[in-house]
Amino acid sequence: MDDKKKYRALLLAGLGVVGLVLVFVLQPERGKWWRHSGVVWATEYHIQYYGDRDYSDSILEVFRRVEMSVSAFAHESTVSKINDNRSDSVDAVMAYMIERSHELCRITGGAFDPTVRPLVNAWGFGDDDMALPDTSQVDSLLRLVGIDKVKVVAGKVVKQNPATQLDFSAIAKGFGCDEVVRMLKRNGVEDCLVEVGGEIAMAGRNSERKLWRISIDTPEYSADSVSRASMLAFSMSDCGVATSGNYRNYRTAADGTPYGHIIDPVTGFPRQTDVLSATVCAPDCTTADALATAFMVLGLERSQAIVDANPDVKAVFITADKSGSLKTVFSKNWSEGKR
Numbered sequence: 333m334d335d336k337k338k339y340r341a342l343l344l345a346g347l348g349v350v351g352l353v354l355v356f357v358l359q360p361e362r363g364k365w366w367r368h369s370g371v372v373w374a375t376e377y378h379i380q381y382y383g384d385r386d387y388s389d390s391i392l393e394v395f396r397r398v399e400m401s402v403s404a405f406a407h408e409s410t411v412s413k414i415n416d417n418r419s420d421s422v423d424a425v426m427a428y429m430i431e432r433s434h435e436l437c438r439i440t441g442g443a444f445d446p447t448v449r450p451l452v453n454a455w456g457f458g459d460d461d462m463a464l465p466d467t468s469q470v471d472s473l474l475r476l477v478g479i480d481k482v483k484v485v486a487g488k489v490v491k492q493n494p495a496t497q498l499d500f501s502a503i504a505k506g507f508g509c510d511e512v513v514r515m516l517k518r519n520g521v522e523d524c525l526v527e528v529g530g531e532i533a534m535a536g537r538n539s540e541r542k543l544w545r546i547s548i549d550t551p552e553y554s555a556d557s558v559s560r561a562s563m564l565a566f567s568m569s570d571c572g573v574a575t576s577g578n579y580r581n582y583r584t585a586a587d588g589t590p591y592g593h594i595i596d597p598v599t600g601f602p603r604q605t606d607v608l609s610a611t612v613c614a615p616d617c618t619t620a621d622a623l624a625t626a627f628m629v630l631g632l633e634r635s636q637a638i639v640d641a642n643p644d645v646k647a648v649f650i651t652a653d654k655s656g657s658l659k660t661v662f663s664k665n666w667s668e669g670k671r
Contacts, residue, residue, distance in 0.1 A: 366386060383521045395508060420489050433445070443625075444503075447478055448595050449498060451474070471600070502622060505529050516535075551577050572617025572619065573620055577628065613646050635647065639665075646665045
């Protein structure tokens with residue numbers, strides 16, 4: 333090979349190396365783990381996902397859209413306008429929530445019902461500072477309760493009684509988690525976990541390429557949401573998980589007896605059953621959120637019957653025996669808890 337050919341060969345080889353270096357340097361990062369946390373709806377949220385960009389603005393937009401539809405604490409939200417009879421128009425989120433509420437009320441035999449808001453307020457857990465109601469007041473308020481009295485017709489909400497009010501607190505956090513996961517998936521994210529106030533929606537795997545690890549708190553009466561002790565943990569993915577209990581949000585009666593925030597829509601009174609906490613795994617967190625609340629009203633036996641009748645739902649209950657010792661009861665299909 334003459335000098336000219338040698339020079340050309342060396343030049344091409346050098347250009348090839350430079351080209352490879354440029355491709356390596358300029359190639360955009362394929363993805364990394366992103367983590368976001370903050371406060372929404374007076375509770376904390378924690379989100380992690382593997383993606384090629386930061387979706388924090390989109391996450392906040394999802395939260396804002398849900399809030400302005402179904403938050404009873406936002407004066408200009410769709411549900412507040414409906415509750416105050418300032419409007420009868422519903423948006424897509426509100427229409428969906430009412431439709432799901434009808435379905436979940438039927439599944440739970442009335443134990444889940446978002447029209448329980450007047451009773452929630454009366455017992456001191458809403459936005460009104462009221463003295464505890466007596467039986468006659470509860471009976472009067474019960475006339476307003478019943479999601480079957482609320483329908484959506486041609487984009488308008490129709491209430492049999494104008495005084496009926498909606499409160500989606502027992503389902504909104506779960507729905508918000510689902511909506512964030514749906515948004516992330518639309519943007520190509522396969523691995524993510526979204527937690528809002530203890531309700532969780534997840535997909536794919538964690539940063540160690542394992543199933544997501546979820547912990548259940550020991551049910552101890554405490555107004556301090558930071559004071560938490562894990563009772564058990566389990567691994568799963570591609571589902572929603574929600575835990576409900578009366579041990580953090582409660583009031584104390586004049587005789588010193590604590591009563592919880594979960595009101596029985598059938599009786600109108602705070603419900604105390606043999607279930608101290610209920611954790612539900614369902615295909616979506618909206619369903620898990622609603623069922624966990626309903627199971628606190630229904631008690632262990634009736635809740636287990638609902639789980640048995642719905643194979644895509646599983647649950648773990650924490651109860652206490654006569655001595656006060658805690659006991660964990662898993663649904664028949666919760667294989668994780670039986671290992």
